[in-house]
Amino acid sequence: MTAAPARVVVLISGGGSNLQALIDARDAGTLPADLCAVISNRADARGLARAREAGIAAEVLDHQAYPSREAYDTALRQRIEAHGAGLVVLAGFMRILSDGLVEHFRGRMLNIHPSLLPAHRGLHTHRRVLEAGESQHGCSVHFVTPALDAGPVIAQGAVAVRPGDTADALAARVQVQEHRIYPLVVRWFAEGRLELAGERVILDGRPMAAPLRLHAGEPLPA
Template sequence: MPGKTCNVVVLLSGTGSNLQALLDSCKPDGPVRICAVISNRADAYGLERAKAAGIATAVLEHQGFTGREAFDTALMALIDGFTPDLVVLAGFMRILSGGFVRHYQGRLLNIHPSLLPKYKGLHTHQRALEAGDGEHGCSVHFVTEELDGGPLVVQAVVAVAAVDTVQSLAARVHHQEHQIYPLAVRWFAEGRLRLGEHGALLDGQPLAASGHLIRP
């Protein structure tokens, strides 16, 4: 998308630390413009971060809907009202329907706190410690209908220390999340990153199965 501002809608359910990292990385004349932040929880602190930055916010609580598809249909209408080029999941604690994922195919990114394909789902830091892993980390990937299973874009590796707790390991992983998510979003906004027929492409070249690997 060279020469064009990339409109980004961020979906979140919690504190919004990754949203803050994205906001901090946005330059006034840069390619990324966060145009809206949407949450399924009215008490999500990420909404306050957005308001402080002068960004439009919206709340769509899922309790009022008969099922996932009905909620996702309403959510798609809300998102599309902001005409996004990219939708970013930043701690959005909802499993999305196939129809939603297909609607945004190739323009829907997620960040996950593990070195995918390891530890899909929840409690990733605890699981890495219990397994005795020497390395842990985080992954940015395109979203597909497979939970935490879409093509990888970039991963950051964190060494696991013998003295690590869930909290200490999580803190170091979060720090890396705040580095790699803005990077991936910028690549997309600059037209460098896209989803090809067989996986993620960076500068027209297929990325490795593990994505672009960063070892801080």
């Protein structure tokens, strides 16, 4: 008897390019997951149209309609659970989640951040990398924990910073890596190969000594 595909709810606030990468992987047969719903806190998020075009339930849960962060997160948790989600994927969801929500989905919530964590947590990472004169930049997929952008890192995509780079040019190259590594990590989870044990990332039954780091142009692992 074949197990049912993992049910995944994706949270977005904007364009949904990482959502599209997941949809493309699903359609190509390389992501054995049921992308069962997309939820946005903004009605004008372009990613909602991407979801509908892909046959995925698309919902709006406007945070402005709730009196507090906790009230909103309670409603959000109820929406996620109504879809029977085994995994929650943050794909440009521009809200800080309450500790209670994060702990409820601990080990079942992933985020992608545009830096090589633990460097440059928070916003404006591309500009900050350029201002610091760094030679490398990238993105990180991590399990979500209450501390902002501080959960255990699973995989990273790295790019070289080029002379004359602008923040926009750098962001575009980093986004290419985001679209490669996020479907990979979600696939690992969907296949039952990835888990969080305490603060340790377990892949294929073994603790990861360090996050997987892929450089631009390197092939994806199995």
